[in-house]
Amino acid sequence: MTGTPLRVAFAGLAHSHPYSDAANVRALGAEVVGVHDADAGAAEEFALRFGGAAVASLDLLTALRPDLVIATPRPHDVRGFLHLLGSGDAPVFVNKVIAPTGARLAEIDRVLTASSAPVGTSSVLRFAPALVALAGQIGGEDVLALRVHAQHDNAAFQLPDRAWQDDPRRGGGTAVTVGVHAWEMVDVLLPGAALVSGSGWTRTRPGSTSASEDAAGIEGLLRVPGAEREVPVQVLVTGTPGADAYGAEVVTAAGIRSVSLDVDGDQDAVGDQGEGPNETLGFRDLIHALLDAAQRGATVAPWGESRVVVANTIRAAEIARSDA
Template sequence: MRIALAGLATSHPYTDARTLARHAELVVWEPDGERLRRFTEEHPEARVAGSLGEALDGGPDGVVLTVPNPRVPEALAAVLETGAACFVNKPAAATREQLDRLDRLPIHDRVMSGSVLRFAPAFAGWAADPAGVLSVRATVRHDVGLWATGYNAWQDNPSEGGGTLVTMGARGGAAGGAARPGRAAGGRRGRRPALRDAPVGGHRGHGAAVGERRDGRGGGRRRERRGVVRRHRPPARRGRARGDRGR
């Protein structure tokens, strides 16, 4: 099996390669010489490609695509031509314009993206009866020391990498989305979690995803917040409802 690591724009493909190297031959492409040097020092057996096209020559069995967000649509278009399975390291799009460009591509069902945290054994093996789950909250914390040095400044630029809410909040959103009520077999689908309490400034911190759903008792709703479950009832209506005039 041959896997192409197309781009080393973040730390993720370095981690991915440690697992993939036990199962496949690696081909790597990265235009930045320093990033490529770090990779080949750890994986001297990997074949180095001089371009993305060269990395895709011969049709790899799979591709791990990790390029800066503005370059994802163009790079993914080239990968799609091979028909290979592709994992796009998150986030695949950080702006509406980037997402619109992705939507115009003929993306097939062997392409996926997201945070790998949802596949961590400790998390993937967790299970709960969806009938007893009222909400889901996922909190993600991340060391910020590396970015304090100016590493990958494009990730903190909202017009390029989306900024903190997208790059860090996506982790909590992925975890909350995977575990939200109704996802288990036979369970009812609940509301999608909304990102809340995630920092929006230029410094990375943690992202939080909170899911809510109506509990079906008297129109009330339960909300989990900082470990406390409280019951909330909708406010009383003011005035007459539409259609009640003249009664």
């Protein structure tokens, strides 16, 4: 980046991603100008660590006139956040999960219809270098089938201050909170593909304290824009103990290609800098893309394109849970 540093504000500190995001914002030459969270103490600590002002409201945050807002609200706060942030001038990017249920998705649609600011959302995996490279390799090929797996230990979702993530109604549960990564990978490989039908299942391991599920799976059909026929897809979502692991296997008319995004340790517990999740899972590349877009007054993964991922994630969870 050259010239005056871009000014980035953070709205909400619901989980760990803003901390990695803020470290990458600074590493890439931009400036953290402010942060707001309902937990004033957490906002103060964030400001001391990354710079900027801890402010008491979203109105005061927008008054700082940031060039970009990175929002990480709890799902029940998303509508209010977008109502206020979407009426400003700065592009807004919402870290997952933006909507855990179909009813919440309908609320987001209504709010964003009246939004004047560009709003985007995605899983960080959209920017994972190896996944992006695989998408480039299969571009233009006839995809016959697709299989993806997203694994993220759900133990952190059961901690007292994050239990909302484990609740299917409040945060989405494992099938949504981890599942969004799987459906983001699907969209990177088959842009715009919509889940039109399927069957599925869920499982909870003996002794688990999860309020949702430890594993969920679905076999379905994807309607891909411009394709002559629907593409079969298998999606496995797991929240079992162990390291993060994300992978995809694509069967094309030219052969089988695959990608594996394995990370040692929990992505929510690693440091802000260096290799691991920061590079492998796309945390650094996400912020690079956001800053580039913000210079044009735009965002990455705009709602008109990213909505299909949210809808697929919710629909897949509904199918798996109803079949179970």
